Amino acid sequence: MATQQDVVTRANFDEVILPIYAPAEFIPVKGKGSRVWDQQGKEYVDFAGGIAVTALGHCHPALVETLKTQGETLWHISNVFTNEPALRLARKLIDATFAERVVFMNSGTEANETAFKLARFYASTRHSPYKTKIIAFHNAFHGRSLFTVTVGGQPKYSDGFGPKPADIIHVPFNDLHAVKAVMDDHTCAVVVEPIQGEGGVTAATPAFLQGLRELCDQHNALLVFDEVQCGMGRSGDLFAYMHYGVTPDILTSAKALGGGFPISAMLTTNEIASVFHAGSHGSTYGGNPLACAVAGTAFDIINTPEVLNGVNAKRQLFVKHLQLIGEKYQLFSEIRGMGLLIGAELTAPFKGRARDFLYAAADAGVMVLNAGPDVMRFAPSLVIGEQDIDEGMRRFASAVEKVVNG
Numbered sequence: 001m002a003t004q005q006d007v008v009t010r011a012n013f014d015e016v017i018l019p020i021y022a023p024a025e026f027i028p029v030k031g032k033g034s035r036v037w038d039q040q041g042k043e044y045v046d047f048a049g050g051i052a053v054t055a056l057g058h059c060h061p062a063l064v065e066t067l068k069t070q071g072e073t074l075w076h077i078s079n080v081f082t083n084e085p086a087l088r089l090a091r092k093l094i095d096a097t098f099a100e101r102v103v104f105m106n107s108g109t110e111a112n113e114t115a116f117k118l119a120r121f122y123a124s125t126r127h128s129p130y131k132t133k134i135i136a137f138h139n140a141f142h143g144r145s146l147f148t149v150t151v152g153g154q155p156k157y158s159d160g161f162g163p164k165p166a167d168i169i170h171v172p173f174n175d176l177h178a179v180k181a182v183m184d185d186h187t188c189a190v191v192v193e194p195i196q197g198e199g200g201v202t203a204a205t206p207a208f209l210q211g212l213r214e215l216c217d218q219h220n221a222l223l224v225f226d227e228v229q230c231g232m233g234r235s236g237d238l239f240a241y242m243h244y245g246v247t248p249d250i251l252t253s254a255k256a257l258g259g260g261f262p263i264s265a266m267l268t269t270n271e272i273a274s275v276f277h278a279g280s281h282g283s284t285y286g287g288n289p290l291a292c293a294v295a296g297t298a299f300d301i302i303n304t305p306e307v308l309n310g311v312n313a314k315r316q317l318f319v320k321h322l323q324l325i326g327e328k329y330q331l332f333s334e335i336r337g338m339g340l341l342i343g344a345e346l347t348a349p350f351k352g353r354a355r356d357f358l359y360a361a362a363d364a365g366v367m368v369l370n371a372g373p374d375v376m377r378f379a380p381s382l383v384i385g386e387q388d389i390d391e392g393m394r395r396f397a398s399a400v401e402k403v404v405n406g
Helices: 010-016 061-071 084-096 108-126 146-151 176-182 206-218 240-244 289-302 305-329 354-364 386-405
Strands: 028-032 035-038 043-046 101-105 133-137 168-171 187-192 222-226 250-253 264-268 332-338 341-346 375-378
Touching (some): 043 386, 084 101, 101 108, 108 133, 108 146, 108 222, 108 250, 168 176, 187 206, 206 222, 206 240, 289 305, 305 341, 305 386, 354 375, 354 386
Parallel strands (some): 133 187, 222 250
Antiparallel strands (some): 028 035, 035 043, 341 375
16 A cells, blocks of 8 residues: 555655746656556657667566666676776777776766866866866757856756856857867867757858867867767767768767666777876766666667668658648758757747747657757657657647647
C-alpha cells in the first residue's frame, strides 16, 4: 500500500525543489523508444529527447542490459584508479575522431569548464601568461558554472552573480569580420558551437568555421568546438566538425554521449593535453565505470552507417511535416539546423509565443522544445520510427491549430 510519502504530484515540486525550473504540469513515469507515459497513463510522442540526450530513445534494450551488467560488476572506484570501461570508451573516441587524448566528466558544463581551463593553461604555458582572451559568440550557451555561463553569450543567464571571469569577448555568430576585429596575439581561444542550440538552432556557415580555423592558426590560438548538443550523431555525422571538414583543437561532448546516463568528455591532442599534469584538474565521478560502460554501448550503436545515414532521412520527414503546418497557418519563417537538431522560427504574428506552442503540444500528447521565445526546437531520438514521426506531427499540428485559433 502506498504511503502519503510515496504519492507525489506536480504541486510537490513547488514545495521541495529550488525554483530554477518551470516543469510541465504532468509527470512522466515511463518511457519506451520514442513514447512516454505520465502518472495518469497518458501517452506522449517524444520529440524533445531530454534536450538532445536520449539519442537512442528511452530504455534502449542494449543500454539497459549494459547498465544491469555493469551495475552488478563495479559502480565507482574514483580516479585514484582507472577502470576498463573508461579506457575502452576513450579508445573508441580516439579511434573515431581527431583526438589523441580524452578526459571524462559528468555534464556539458564540466566538459566545457575543462576545455576553457585547458585552453588558458596551454596558452600561458606555451606562449605567454598574458595570452588569456577568449572570443565567443552572442546567443551561445556553454553551461551554467560561472566560467561557462560567462563564455556563453546570453547575459540573462550570467548577470547578477557578482564579478565574472575577465577577458571574454562576444561577437556576432557567423560574422567572421567581427572576429577579425577583436582577434589578436593575446587571444588564447575561440569557442564556438557548430550549431547554436539554445541560441535558436542556427548552424555555422562553412566559410565561418574555416575562417575561424585560419585565424586561430595565424594567432596561435586554439579552436574549441562545443558539440555538447550537436555531436554524437545528431548532425548526421558522428560529430559536426566532420560535416564541415574543419578540425578543432579541443572538442566537448555530453548529452547523447551516454544515451541518457550522465557523462561528458573533452577531446584534444597530445600536444595540448601535455601541459596538464596530475592534479591540474579532476572530477570525483568523472569516468566512472557505470557511465562509461553505458556510453560505450551507446557509441557502438550510434557510430554506425545505419544510424548516421538514417538521420538525414528522418530530418526530411520532419521538415516535410513542418513545412505543411507552416504553410497552413503561416507559422514558420524558416526551418533550420542540421540533422535531427531542428529549429522552426515563428513568423512575426507568433513571435514570443514558443512556450504557448510547447504547452499546447504537451496537452496534445507530444513533447517538444523551444530555443528562446521565437523558435520551436525538435531533438528526437536518432532512431525514431517513421510512424512515431507521423503521429507526433499529427498531434503537434492539432496543438498548433488550437493556439492559432484560440
